[in-house]
Amino acid sequence: MTSMKIKENKSFFLMQFGDTPKLRVLDFLIGFHFFDYPLTEIARESNVSYNSLKAFFPYFIQSGIVVKTRKVGKSDYFKLNLENNFVKNIIKLDWSLTKNVVLGNEKGNFSLVETHYSPN
Numbered sequence: 001m002t003s004m005k006i007k008e009n010k011s012f013f014l015m016q017f018g019d020t021p022k023l024r025v026l027d028f029l030i031g032f033h034f035f036d037y038p039l040t041e042i043a044r045e046s047n048v049s050y051n052s053l054k055a056f057f058p059y060f061i062q063s064g065i066v067v068k069t070r071k072v073g074k075s076d077y078f079k080l081n082l083e084n085n086f087v088k089n090i091i092k093l094d095w096s097l098t099k100n101v102v103l104g105n106e107k108g109n110f111s112l113v114e115t116h117y118s119p120n
Helices: 012-017 021-031 039-046 050-062 085-103
Strands: 066-072 075-080
Touching: 012 021, 012 085, 021 039, 021 050, 021 075, 021 085, 039 050, 039 075, 050 066
Parallel strands: none
Antiparallel strands: 066 075
């Protein structure tokens, strides 16, 4: 049985937009957009179950967010499609979030706020 690893520090991207399986996969692929990975590795490194990944990954392929780069044995390898306008913009957004947090929020019009539900 494989155990899911716990990610200690969330990225600025996940802190801003939420921590969902789809966003975790996008966050991982954005962080390593120069490399390609098989689905098992994408699932493990994104801390998403393989079955969850298999449920939505075909949409990522169909919409052009990811592309198949090669086949090694029985495994297909995928990476972000850097030619896709959505992907280009989401990478820019990720860098913008990071720069605004690291350099201060002098020019940015948004803040990183993590809201917590309190029943009281």
